[in-house]
Amino acid sequence: MKRIKLTVAYDGTNYCGWQVQPNGITIEEVLNKKLSKLTGEDIHIIGASRTDSGVHALGNVAVFDTTSTIPPERFAYAINQRLPEDIVVTQSEEVPMDWHPRYQDCIKYYEYHILNRSLPDPLKRLTTSHVSFPLDEAKMQEAANYLIGTHDFKSFCNIRTNTDDTVRTIYSLDVVRDGEEITIYISGNGFLYNMVRIIAGTLIRVGRGFYQPEQVKEILETKERTEAGVTAPPQGLRLAKIKYSSGTCSDSKVHDVNE
Amino acid sequence: MKRIKLTVAYDGTNYCGWQVQPNGITIEEVLNKKLSKLTGEDIHIIGASRTDSGVHALGNVAVFDTTSTIPPERFAYAINQRLPEDIVVTQSEEVPMDWHPRYQDCIKYYEYHILNRSLPDPLKRLTTSHVSFPLDEAKMQEAANYLIGTHDFKSFCNIRTNTDDTVRTIYSLDVVRDGEEITIYISGNGFLYNMVRIIAGTLIRVGRGFYQPEQVKEILETKERTEAGVTAPPQGLRLAKIKYSSGTCSDSKVHDVNE
Numbered sequence: 001m002k003r004i005k006l007t008v009a010y011d012g013t014n015y016c017g018w019q020v021q022p023n024g025i026t027i028e029e030v031l032n033k034k035l036s037k038l039t040g041e042d043i044h045i046i047g048a049s050r051t052d053s054g055v056h057a058l059g060n061v062a063v064f065d066t067t068s069t070i071p072p073e074r075f076a077y078a079i080n081q082r083l084p085e086d087i088v089v090t091q092s093e094e095v096p097m098d099w100h101p102r103y104q105d106c107i108k109y110y111e112y113h114i115l116n117r118s119l120p121d122p123l124k125r126l127t128t129s130h131v132s133f134p135l136d137e138a139k140m141q142e143a144a145n146y147l148i149g150t151h152d153f154k155s156f157c158n159i160r161t162n163t164d165d166t167v168r169t170i171y172s173l174d175v176v177r178d179g180e181e182i183t184i185y186i187s188g189n190g191f192l193y194n195m196v197r198i199i200a201g202t203l204i205r206v207g208r209g210f211y212q213p214e215q216v217k218e219i220l221e222t223k224e225r226t227e228a229g230v231t232a233p234p235q236g237l238r239l240a241k242i243k244y245s246s247g248t249c250s251d252s253k254v255h256d257v258n259e
Numbered sequence: 260m261k262r263i264k265l266t267v268a269y270d271g272t273n274y275c276g277w278q279v280q281p282n283g284i285t286i287e288e289v290l291n292k293k294l295s296k297l298t299g300e301d302i303h304i305i306g307a308s309r310t311d312s313g314v315h316a317l318g319n320v321a322v323f324d325t326t327s328t329i330p331p332e333r334f335a336y337a338i339n340q341r342l343p344e345d346i347v348v349t350q351s352e353e354v355p356m357d358w359h360p361r362y363q364d365c366i367k368y369y370e371y372h373i374l375n376r377s378l379p380d381p382l383k384r385l386t387t388s389h390v391s392f393p394l395d396e397a398k399m400q401e402a403a404n405y406l407i408g409t410h411d412f413k414s415f416c417n418i419r420t421n422t423d424d425t426v427r428t429i430y431s432l433d434v435v436r437d438g439e440e441i442t443i444y445i446s447g448n449g450f451l452y453n454m455v456r457i458i459a460g461t462l463i464r465v466g467r468g469f470y471q472p473e474q475v476k477e478i479l480e481t482k483e484r485t486e487a488g489v490t491a492p493p494q495g496l497r498l499a500k501i502k503y504s505s506g507t508c509s510d511s512k513v514h515d516v517n518e
Contacts, residue, residue, distance in 0.1 A: 011381040056382055086381045122270040122345045123315055123386050123497070238382070 001065055003099060004072050006031075006045070006079075007091040008060045012234070013126045014086060017053040018060070027051075027087060031062065034082045038075075039068040048101035048242050049108065052194070054234030056127065059090070059109075059241035061101045105245040107171060108191060112184040112200040113236045116177075128181065129200075129236030135207030137177040142213035143206040144173040144184070146220060147199060154223040156199055157192035158231070166192055166223075175203065182207075185240075194231050202229035260324055263331050264354045265290075265304070265338075267319045270345040272385045272494070276312040277319070286310075286346060290321065293341045297334075298327040307360035307501050308367065311453070313493030315386065318349070318368075318500035320360045364504040366430060367450060371443040371459040372495045375436075387440065388459075388495030394466030396436040401472035402465040403432040403443070405479060406458060413482040415458055416451035417490070425451055425482075434462065441466075444499075453490050461488035 008031070016024030020032070028047055035043040048061040070078055075092035083089070115121055115128040116135050124130075147156075147170055154166040170188040184200055202219065205211045211219075211229070219227040267290070275283030279291070287306055294302040307320040329337055334351035342348070374380055374387040375394050383389075406415075406429055413425040429447040443459055461478065464470045470478075470488070478486040 009378075009381050011384070058380075058382070085379070085384050088379055088381050090378050119268075119349055120344070120347055121317075122268050122347050123317070125270070125344050127382055 001067050001097070002072065003063050003065050003095050003097050004075055005093050005095045005099065005101070006062045006064075006075065006089050008062060009058045009088045009090050010056060010060070011086040011126070012051060012054050012056045015053065017051055017055065018047050019050045024053075027060075028062075030083065030087060031079075034079055035064060035066075038078055038082060039066050039070070041066055041068070046101060048106070049239050051237075051239055052197075052234050056235075056238040058238060060239050061242050063095065063099065063101055065097070099246075101242075105189070107187050107189060107243045109185070109187045109240040109243070110191070110196045111238050111240050112186070112196060112232065113238070114182040114184070114200075114204070115180060116182050117180040126235055127238075129233045131204060131207075133208050135182060135204065136209070137175050137182055137207065139209075139213050140182070140184075140203045140207040141175040143203055143211070143216040144175055144199075146214070146217040148173050151220055152223055153192055153195055153220070155219050155225055155228045156195050156202070157225065158194040158198075159225050161193040163192070168192060168195070173199075197231045197234065197237055198225075198228050200232035200236065204232060205229040260326050260356070261331065262322050262324050262354050262356050262358060263334055264352050264358065264360070265321045265323075265334065265348050266350040267321055268317045268347045268349050269315060269319070270385070271310060271313050271315045273345060274312065276310055276314065277306050278309045283312075286319075287321075289342065289346060290338075293338055294323060294325075297337055297341060298325050298329070300325055300327070305360060307365070308498050310496075310498055311456075311493050315494075315497040317497060319498050320501050322354065322358065322360055324356070358505075360501075364448070366446050366448065366502045368444070368446045368499040368502070369450070369455045370497050370499050371445070371455060371491065372497070373441040373443070373459075373463070374439060375441050376439040385494055386497075388492045390463055390466075392467050394441060394463065395468070396434050396441055396466065398468075398472050399441070399443075399462045399466040400434040402462055402470070402475040403434055403458075405472070405476040407432050410479055411482055412451055412454055412479070414478050414484055414487045415454050415461070416484065417453040417457075418484050420452040422451070427451060427454070432458075456490045456493065456496055457484075457487050459491035459495065463491060464488040 016026050018027045020029045031045050043064050045062040045064045072094035076089040079089050113128040115124050115130045118132050120130045150169040152167050172187045174185040176183050275285050277286045279288045290304050302323050304321040304323040331353035335348040338348050372387040374383050374389045377391050379389045409428040411426050431446045433444040435442050
């Protein structure tokens with residue numbers, strides 16, 4: 001028996017998120033089915049990030065155990081032949097049997113992509129969030145700076161979050177404009193349910209002038225979800241990569257905000 | 260009665276091209292239906308470019324005649340409320356009753372987008388063509404230079420092209436690499452059926468080393484379709500804009516190769 005780690009990229013548009021659920025098809029379910037067929041075993045993968053419906057990933061991570069004789073690094077190729085075009089395994093490798101993608105120290109890198117112009121672009125509608133009102137990215141960055149560091153992010157998570165420990169550390173939070181596109185790059189040791197999208201929604205409010213940048217500090221201190229902005233839509237969000245302290249990284253080709 | 264000119268952007272993924280046809284839904288059909296509903300008239304638009312199934316546009320052009328009292332420049336807004344997300348009218352304006360989008364001197368600007376890396380990117384699969392073998396963009400440009408100017412492009416059009424006049428003028432043809440992406444920018448006074456995709460397919464062969472750049476000159480001279488490369492897949496192609504000699508231009512926000 002050996003444990004295989006997969007790095008997985010996907011377009012989340014047509015999936016009900018990562019995690020297996022009764023009401024629709026998920027990334028995890030497709031991977032379980034295709035890996036089971038490939039190995040002849042009953043495979044149940046364990047994912048690092050259970051991304052929401054419509055959210056994308058370039059470097060999510062998952063593991064599974066197998067007795068298959070397929071060389072570990074060949075799994076990526078073998079499974080890609082069976083996967084639909086919107087899911088691609090970019091890497092496969094063997095890891096120790098006690099290596100678990102959620103119980104290791106890591107840095108997660110997310111990106112939130114905004115198309116900021118009056119008209120929507122049909123070619124970007126599934127990978128960006130369209131904001132037609134002009135956004136002031138300098139003010140967004142000013143607000144973002146209050147969120148960097150270790151804080152109780154209770155104001156910035158979905159009220160259905162099933163954890164009492166809402167303290168997380170954000171290592172970096174950069175708001176970068178490139179013409180009509182604004183990207184929010186965020187890295188941290190872990191994120192609460194909807195946390196990145198609520199941060200994005202709050203920063204968008206700052207960018208529109210509805211909040212002053214320093215109000216974000218107050219919102220953080222109230223620890224009340226109702227004080228923060230709305231949850232920004234899923235299609236703008238992508239999990240860029242996950243970097244484990246063991247040294248492995250799920251993708252090296254993304255904007256490295258923290259290195 | 261007045262004639263309204265529309266500039267139309269669309270994601271062609273879910274359509275059987277522009278032109279109304281019996282076997283599937285088309286861009287033209289959707290616009291006809293929505294404009295007819297909006298005006299209460301039986302609208303039949305006339306498009307400038309009848310793009311193929313799966314091909315995108317940022318600035319296709321169409322006209323229709325109406326007695327509606329909606330101000331010409333408000334049509335864009337009014338129709339966008341009714342259109343699906345993958346079609347956006349970016350501009351509307353009144354033009355003279357004898358203005359026809361296909362019978363005016365114009366420059367058409369197309370782009371062919373290639374993702375050139377070993378693995379596909381699920382987030383770009385619908386808007387780029389994936390080429391996993393390394394491409395030499397300098398050689399592609401060298402080959403492209405033979406195609407610039409006025410030539411008989413019989414070798415570079417679909418054999419089902421229903422015209423005897425296969426002479427066209429290419430004003431500019433630029434092969435630009437930006438990291439993993441190569442974009443072929445092409446402008447001309449008109450293009451034959453599949454011409455841009457066959458040029459793209461041929462340049463990709465040059466980039467892989469299957470053809471030498473100077474062979475493209477020979478292919479042009481043979482006037483035999485079978486000599487050129489395969490028709491590159493539709494999702495990489497987009498009609499960027501159309502610039503009419505009357506001065507109007509369907510989009511000013513694209514790479515201006517010829518200005």
